[in-house]
Amino acid sequence: MSSSNYPNQEFDPKAAEGPWSSGLCDCFSDCSTCCLTYWCPWITFGRIAEIVDQGSSSCGVNCALYFIIAWLTGCSCLLSCGYRSRMRHQYMLKDSPCGDCLVHVFCELCALCQEYRELKSRGFDMSLGWQGNLEKQNKGLAMASTAPVVEGGMTR
Template sequence: MSSKMVVSQPQPVMHVLGSDEWSSRICDCCQDVPECCCAFWCLPCFACRTSKKYGECLCLPLLDIFGFIPPIAMSMRVSMRQRYGIRGNMCRDCLFTFFCYSCSWCQMSREMKSRQIPIVLVNSNYR
């Protein structure tokens, strides 16, 4: 009987966009109408769900109601730009989250869908 030696195991496929730009513009709500309707009718629920999908605490966006400039939405945009290699600066992130809060959350949700990169959380214990 002949036996075969497995040299490599199947690996998950990751689709990564090669662009350093957002996959959609800030007001491209027609690209994902159900998501934008959800954001329009129940923005706190939508923001919490998007935050959870990104790998952050579910209730984190609820802290945005306490600030003049929404710190959570802004920090998530900055984090998303850094994770996906998107060009931009904190000034633009601040303007988008202040003047277009719901559109900003919709853009981040569309970006996560278009990048299709699974989030892997690693827990390291240093002793």
């Protein structure tokens, strides 16, 4: 399959992928997220899932689902690795340091922390959820459109 912009080159979707904003083990750069994830990983997961789902599922439902799966099976990574994959595709992130499922199986808490930091670095206030972030964004746009226009710049 060739692209019309590059007729003699094969299209490689991985070529456009970029790096994560932080490393998998950069937990000390955000101690509050690290502590939240260590003590209540279901909350971290619920917040990530709500943003990745773009508000189609609630943080509370995702928290409960994660908690129940973790409690019954001890394999909450079965749920969380799918969200890592979806997030990577949404934001065109590299599949590193290894596959999504392997990262979650062997480093569940670090993976959740990295995903949480990534969304924060992209401007999300994780405590607000999807709807709260939309309202915050819309409020900012409304305020920018009603700001007074200064013509001519500054003069002495």
